[in-house]
Amino acid sequence: MITIEVLLARVPDLPLQDxxxxxxxxxxxxxxxxxxxxxxxxxxxxxxxxxxxxDRLEINETALPVVLLLLxxxxxxxxxLRNLREQAEATNS
Amino acid sequence: xxxxxxxxxxxxxxxxxDIRRAYRKLAKKHHPDLNPGNAKAEEVFKGVTAANDLLxxxxxxxxxxxxxxxxxxxEQAPRSSxxxxxxxxxxxxxxxxxxxxxxxxxxxxxxxFGSAFGGGRGRASDRPRRxxxxxYALTTQFLGAINGATQRLTLPDGRTLNxxxxxxxADGQVLRLRGQGSPGWNGGAAGDALIEIxxxxxxxxxxxxxxxxxxxxxxxxxxxxxxPVEAPTPSGVVKVRIPPGSDSGxxxxxxxxxxxxxxxxPAGDLYAALRVVIGPPDDALKTFxxxxxxxxxxNPRQSMEPRP
Numbered sequence: 335m336i337t338i339e340v341l342l343a344r345v346p347d348l349p350l351q352d353x354x355x356x357x358x359x360x361x362x363x364x365x366x367x368x369x370x371x372x373x374x375x376x377x378x379x380x381x382x383x384x385x386x387x388x389d390r391l392e393i394n395e396t397a398l399p400v401v402l403l404l405l406x407x408x409x410x411x412x413x414x415l416r417n418l419r420e421q422a423e424a425t426n427s
Numbered sequence: 428x429x430x431x432x433x434x435x436x437x438x439x440x441x442x443x444x445d446i447r448r449a450y451r452k453l454a455k456k457h458h459p460d461l462n463p464g465n466a467k468a469e470e471v472f473k474g475v476t477a478a479n480d481l482l483x484x485x486x487x488x489x490x491x492x493x494x495x496x497x498x499x500x501x502e503q504a505p506r507s508s509x510x511x512x513x514x515x516x517x518x519x520x521x522x523x524x525x526x527x528x529x530x531x532x533x534x535x536x537x538x539x540f541g542s543a544f545g546g547g548r549g550r551a552s553d554r555p556r557r558x559x560x561x562x563y564a565l566t567t568q569f570l571g572a573i574n575g576a577t578q579r580l581t582l583p584d585g586r587t588l589n590x591x592x593x594x595x596x597a598d599g600q601v602l603r604l605r606g607q608g609s610p611g612w613n614g615g616a617a618g619d620a621l622i623e624i625x626x627x628x629x630x631x632x633x634x635x636x637x638x639x640x641x642x643x644x645x646x647x648x649x650x651x652x653x654x655p656v657e658a659p660t661p662s663g664v665v666k667v668r669i670p671p672g673s674d675s676g677x678x679x680x681x682x683x684x685x686x687x688x689x690x691x692x693p694a695g696d697l698y699a700a701l702r703v704v705i706g707p708p709d710d711a712l713k714t715f716x717x718x719x720x721x722x723x724x725x726n727p728r729q730s731m732e733p734r735p
Contacts, residue, residue, distance in 0.1 A: 340583050344562070363520050376512035376520060383460050383509040391455050405461065406521045409513040412463060413522075416514060 336373040338364075345381055347389075356384060361402055431478030431491070431498055439492070443485065450479035463510040511559065555615035561608040563622045565590055569629035572596045573639070573661045573686055580622065590622055595689040597634075598626040632661060637695025639685040642702050645669055647712070650703045660684040660697050667699070675703045 342348060356362045357371070362381055364371040373381075384402070387393045393401055432439050435449040453475040455461070462468035481498060482488045490496045512518060565580050575594035581587050588607055596602075601623050608618025626634075631641045643658055653671030657664050660681060667679060678700050685695025 336583060374512075374517060374520075376509070376517040379509040379512050380521065386458075391451055391458065393455075405513075409463070409510070409518050410522050412514050413518050 336378060338371050341373050341378055341381065344378055345385060348385055353381065431481050434474050434478040446482045450475055460509045463514065554613060556612040557615045558609035558611040558618035560618040561620050563620060564625060565622050566625045566627055567592055568627055569632060570661055572626040588620060592624060595686045596624055600624050637686045637692060638698060639695065640698045643699040644702050644704045647703060647705060658699060673701050675701060677701050
């Protein structure tokens with residue numbers, strides 16, 4: 335489990351307000367509630383990705399929800415495809 | 428690394444803005460998290476990022492243009508990648524529609540596709556996979572970084588690592604501890620721990636490349652008469668001979684007393700800038716100076732006077 339302090343320490347140059355806004359936008363979905371969030375490794379990686387898209391690639395926060403929506407659907411499909419393949423292999427073996 | 432200008436597709440005379448624009452365009456296209464499963468995109472992305480890191484810093488770019496540094500920079504701490512998590516079960520968290528919207532049953536697939544796929548294909552999920560590299564930062568004392576030290580690092584998961592900091596470690600250097608990252612899957616090797624070292628400042632030593640600088644306070648009589656004094660160095664106290672008639676600001680060089688020799692780089696020097704300290708009021712000194720007629724009177728502010 336990763337607390338908000340540890341997350342901020344691992345993601346340099348990320349203001350707390352930005353992270354809080356991303357959480358309230360539902361772009362980042364930690365467990366727990368405000369004041370006692372618990373992040374997983376995937377959340378840290380996602381926060382780093384959002385920061386990189388915004389700051390390095392200059393995809394502003396108006397455009398970001400569209401990018402994240404498409405990205406989430408892409409990974410959904412890839413995850414399903416992977417499950418499907420495993421299912422198929424399990425059936426065959 | 429190849430020519431960073433070629434990698435970004437910009438002419439050598441490109442402005443910083445052109446470089447930024449070219450990087451952004453290529454990075455958007457090849458970002459690995461936007462191209463999961465495409466190893467080539469990742470390679471290209473690494474190349475353009477390294478090229479941009481070099482060229483976006485005007486000082487490093489100028490040094491590269493003059494041929495002072497090669498294109499391959501220091502080892503970059505690679506960041507953990509979203510795609511590694513998003514495709515696994517953890518990715519359910521960000522499933523489109525919010526959380527575990529499944530709406531499908533794996534058994535259905537088994538029925539439908541039960542015989543659709545031929546056997547004998549390699550099973551990707553069973554292949555050994557190397558664990559992820561993990562990134563940490565560690566602040567170390569100035570002298571520990573110069574002389575080498577072993578420092579204990581407590582990880583967020585409660586494990587502790589002993590990080591061996593080699594002598595002459597510079598601020599920002601990345602240590603790689605093999606096999607101390609995340610465990611591998613299916614018998615794959617563990618990832619590495621990458622530790623970025625930050626060197627805390629020292630009260631009186633500062634590092635300049637291989638050399639170390641400090642200010643060495645001396646008394647009036649040591650300045651005028653000269654003589655041996657004890658001076659601290661990064662490797663311990665040494666006796667230093669102050670030449671008679673030394674002035675504030677004159678610099679002594681202690682050869683080989685800077686950053687120690689490492690990987691074929693010879694040891695640096697320690698530069699001690701003298702600073703004369705008058706000390707508390709002293710009647711004898713005062714009386715002496717009142718009656719003192721200098722042999723060669725000097726005006727130390729002569730060079731500051733306006734010239735006609």
